[in-house]
Amino acid sequence: MPGPLGDATRRRLTDAAAARLDDDGYEVAHPETRTEPPAVATPRSGGTALAVEPLTPDDATATVIASRLAHALDREHRACFVVDDDATAETVRSLLADPSLLVAERDGHRTFHAGPDRIPVPGGGYACVRSEGLGEPTFAWRETDTPIGPVPAGPGVDAAPVDEAGSPVVPRLVCEVDGRVVAVLAGVESLREPPAEAFPYAYSRHPDDKRFRVRRGSDGEVVESASGFAPMRSAGYVPIPMPIVPEHALGAAVAPERRSEGEKGDGAEAVIDDAWDLIRVDAVDSS
Incomplete structure (x- = not known):
């Protein structure tokens, strides 16, 4: 999928993840269009395919993560984010941890990230x-x-x-x-x-x-x-920027369950938790 990554960095992260996934029992294909992830890994034993999505530190935003996760879900894949530094890995985990893709949530009321779209x-x-x-x-x-x-x-x-x-x-x-x-x-x-x-x-x-x-x-x-x-x-x-509303970006399956105050359903979080994975590869030594 198009993004701010340079082609060389994109290939390096993708190739490193592809090699690891191949060793782990996946068949890795490389779509020839930039509207798709640079690699899709399908388990040889059967199961849900992984959309390989390389990320630089600048990509680790709610906007990019939501977009690439939505793309994977639309194709009934799981998103496999690939990073090469601990800080970016932690940012991805933080954005997708409970409350997923939100600034905060308290007593059933959410605070949203502002997105790039206009209203x-x-x-x-x-x-x-x-x-x-x-x-x-x-x-x-x-x-x-x-x-x-x-x-x-x-x-x-x-x-x-x-x-x-x-x-x-x-x-x-x-x-x-x-x-x-x-x-x-x-x-x-x-x-x-x-x-x-x-x-x-x-x-x-x-x-x-x-x-x-x-x-x-x-x-x-x-x-x-x-x-x-x-x-x-x-x-x-x-x-005025459109807020990133998880159920609008990812679909109705992640809509919050409105319950009594202080009580929270976990259906939406379970859907998101099951929709992604993270691979940390070695960074290139620039010294």
């Missing part, structure tokens, strides 16, 4: 926020029980029901920028088709003059016109 909104374009601070803003996505009242919801998402404790059945999904709440939605499913009014602003490129138009989420009024992305950013408008 499409009705009418075209993507959600954005105004940020006038120096440098790049910090985004955080988390689930919470507040507010209990009406919040923007996607099609088919009922934000109204509450449980016996008075908490919303559908957790609220909060987006914060530098610690400031800028958007609240009715749960992660509302991200699939979020209403435009859920976000402060949205931007899109006009088909005629190719300029970026920034419009207010509440009423659609255009508040900024910029000749390109950089001028739009200079005016203080920044795209």
Whole structure:
């Protein structure tokens, strides 16, 4: 699969893993397309194939790990991550340990990693926020029980029901920028088709003059016109990143089991635990 690895490093990690897997009883094939992993190892005795996925330290992110794990699951393979240093190996284990692919989880409420994708909104374009601070803003996505009242919801998402404790059945999904709440939605499913009014602003490129138009989420009024992305950013408008939601990235099998407070199901974690392996190979001596 395409990625930031140099070809030489990619081949070295792949070849080292392939040799080890061959010794361990696997038949190793090398797909001829870069849309697939550089090697797929199938047990000679039968069983689930391994998608060999080499990783450098820069690749060991929630975005890359989720993408490659999803690719393997889609093909009914297990992902076999290959690294050549202890720090990268520990990062991979940490990202996939309970809570898998999450920043944190407490009392059934999750905090998500921000991903590379943007959030499409009705009418075209993507959600954005105004940020006038120096440098790049910090985004955080988390689930919470507040507010209990009406919040923007996607099609088919009922934000109204509450449980016996008075908490919303559908957790609220909060987006914060530098610690400031800028958007609240009715749960992660509302991200699939979020209403435009859920976000402060949205931007899109006009088909005629190719300029970026920034419009207010509440009423659609255009508040900024910029000749390109950089001028739009200079005016203080920044795209809101889509959070990495495990069940969206990997499929419904890893969706959390919503139980009573303090009680947690382990079905999703078991699916992820069974979906990957890790090989640590020797690094090249550069001295």
